Amino acid sequence: MNKHILDKEVQEYIQANRMLDPFTIAFQKSPFEHVSSSELAAQIDGWQRACKKLPTWAYSPNIYYPDRINLEQCSSEHTALVKQSLIRKGSKVVDVTGGFSVDSCYMAQEAEIVVHCELNESLSQIVKHNAEQLGVRNLVPLFIDGVKFVEAQEDDSLDYIYIDPSRRVNNTRVFLLEDCEPNIVALQDMFLRKARYVISKISPLMDINLALLKLKHVKLLYVISLDGDCKELLFLQDRYHEGETRITAITSFF
Secondary structure, eight states: OOGGGGSHHHHHHHHHTTTSOHHHHHTSOOSOSSSOHHHHHHHHHHHHHHHHHOHHHHTSTTOOOOOHHHHHHSOOHHHHHHHHHHOOTTOEEEETTOTTOHHHHHHTTTSSEEEEEESOHHHHHHHHHHHHHHTOTTEEEEESOHHHHHHTSOTTOEEEEEEOOBSEETTEEOOSGGGSBSOHHHHHHHHHHHEEEEEEEEOTTSOHHHHHHHSSSEEEEEEEEETTEEEEEEEEEETTOOSOOEEEEEEEOO
């Protein structure tokens, strides 16, 4: 994280040029000694992407945008609202796989505290800065392995564990739930000892029937679509649930 990007004159430059093609900015000489043209282009590109996907971020001042891949992989605000609806007031939540924190920030509006675990130190710093700008005071960003953090907690000390396992391992896309990282199939017993609820965001390419065979105590499954495109499957495991899973389709439009 280059903190010079947050300098007043740099932010003014980004705002004045944010409608330009980022590639044009990238090939121009930077007017700033400590901020490169590629960094300026990345911030402008980030703002342009956020306009539709993350309007709260896009229209808040002094937001720092991460690498493009983090923006591409993060939830939209529309889908983050679904996760927020699952969180009970005053609860304790751990976001095991962190990322750009869109889901964490929305869950924090209901929870007492959300611990955001992230293995990328720079991204963790960006999340901390942006949470302060957005006024999300009960989000606690930690540069830490989320699975190890959860393992270290006492049993039944958490209310919710949220996880978005990566479907790309060693630059190869995987299609089986147990091949994702972290492996939520192998970890689910430990997770359900630490928290009553586990919420897993899964790729729509995953086989729903196979996932329901491998995940225990699935109370709810949301199939979330945006503008007619299925974006994600959301599984809610409840330690005490036995029986069938209630499946709900949610469709949103920009």
